[in-house]
Amino acid sequence: METLGGLGKIDRERIASIIRGTKGTISVAEAAKILEVSATDAAKMLARWTRKGWFARIQRGFYIPVPLESSTADISLEDPWVIAQRLFNPCYIGGWSAAEHWELTEQIFRTTVVMTTQKPRNRSPKIKGSSFMLRTISDTLLFGLKTIWRGQVKISISDPARTILDMLIDPGLGGGIRSVADMMNTYIRSENADLGLLITYAERLGNGAVFKRLGFILEKIAPAETDLIEKCSTKLTSGNAKLDLQQSADKLITRWRLWVPKGWAKES
Numbered sequence: 001m002e003t004l005g006g007l008g009k010i011d012r013e014r015i016a017s018i019i020r021g022t023k024g025t026i027s028v029a030e031a032a033k034i035l036e037v038s039a040t041d042a043a044k045m046l047a048r049w050t051r052k053g054w055f056a057r058i059q060r061g062f063y064i065p066v067p068l069e070s071s072t073a074d075i076s077l078e079d080p081w082v083i084a085q086r087l088f089n090p091c092y093i094g095g096w097s098a099a100e101h102w103e104l105t106e107q108i109f110r111t112t113v114v115m116t117t118q119k120p121r122n123r124s125p126k127i128k129g130s131s132f133m134l135r136t137i138s139d140t141l142l143f144g145l146k147t148i149w150r151g152q153v154k155i156s157i158s159d160p161a162r163t164i165l166d167m168l169i170d171p172g173l174g175g176g177i178r179s180v181a182d183m184m185n186t187y188i189r190s191e192n193a194d195l196g197l198l199i200t201y202a203e204r205l206g207n208g209a210v211f212k213r214l215g216f217i218l219e220k221i222a223p224a225e226t227d228l229i230e231k232c233s234t235k236l237t238s239g240n241a242k243l244d245l246q247q248s249a250d251k252l253i254t255r256w257r258l259w260v261p262k263g264w265a266k267e268s
Helices: 009-020 028-035 039-051 080-087 095-101 160-169 177-188 195-205 208-221 226-233 262-267
Strands: 055-059 062-065 091-093 111-116 130-136 145-150 153-158 251-253 258-260
Touching: 009 028, 009 039, 009 062, 028 039, 039 055, 055 080, 062 080, 080 091, 080 111, 080 130, 080 153, 091 095, 095 111, 095 153, 095 160, 153 160, 160 177, 160 195, 160 208, 177 208, 195 208, 195 226, 208 226, 208 258
Parallel strands: 091 153, 111 130
Antiparallel strands: 055 062, 091 111, 145 153, 251 258
C-alpha cells in the first residue's frame, strides 16, 4: 500500500495546474503542455508524484489524481466509463452497460462493456479494481450512438436500438441469449422502441446472423409484429447460425436457419 508523501511548493503548484487543466485523467502529453516542459520531463514528474502517492498510474502514459481525502494511493476508479472513453477511444459504451443505462435490464453487471476500434492484446483488463470487456469493431460501425455527460466528460454510448443489435450479434455482451431476449422484450415495450430502426441498423451492420436471431426472438416475444418478422425473413443469408455461440445447439429451426438449444427448441 502506497502512502502519500509530502510535496514542496513548486510541486504543489504544478499538480494543481495539471488537475485544473484536465478532466479526470492525465496523459504525459497533456502534463507536458500544461507545464511547458518536455514529454520526458513530464513523464519523470508524473512518475515521481506517483511514487509519492499523489497520482495513480492506470495505463502506460495515463494517470489519475488521488483524492486529497484519501490516505493511500490504492484507490478505485471513480467512474470506469470516463476511463474507458479516454483509454480506448474511439469507442462507445455498449452491451449490458448501455442496457443498464437505458433501463432495459434490472440486472447489475460489474464489468463495463466497451466497443472500440483499437485492437488491445488484453480484452479483459482490470484497472484499479474495475473490470472491462473490450470488443473490437470497425470504425465504419461507429453509428447509432448517443452522447451523455459523466461529470465534465462526454461519453459515447450505443442508443437503445444499437444496444439490442450488438447483443444479438454477440449475445455474450448481454449475459447470454436469455438475458438478451428479456432486454429485447423490455425494449419493444419501452418509450425508446423503434422497430423500424432495428431493421435499418441491422442492414448497416451487415451481419448475417442478426436477422436470424432477431426474427426468431420476435416471433416469441412479439408475434403480432408480423411485418417486421417477415422483413427479417427476407434478409436471411445462406448457411445456418447458432442462437448463442456459447451454448450447445440441438435443433435446427429451418425457417430461420438457426440452431437453437434444447430448451428453446421445446418452445418453438
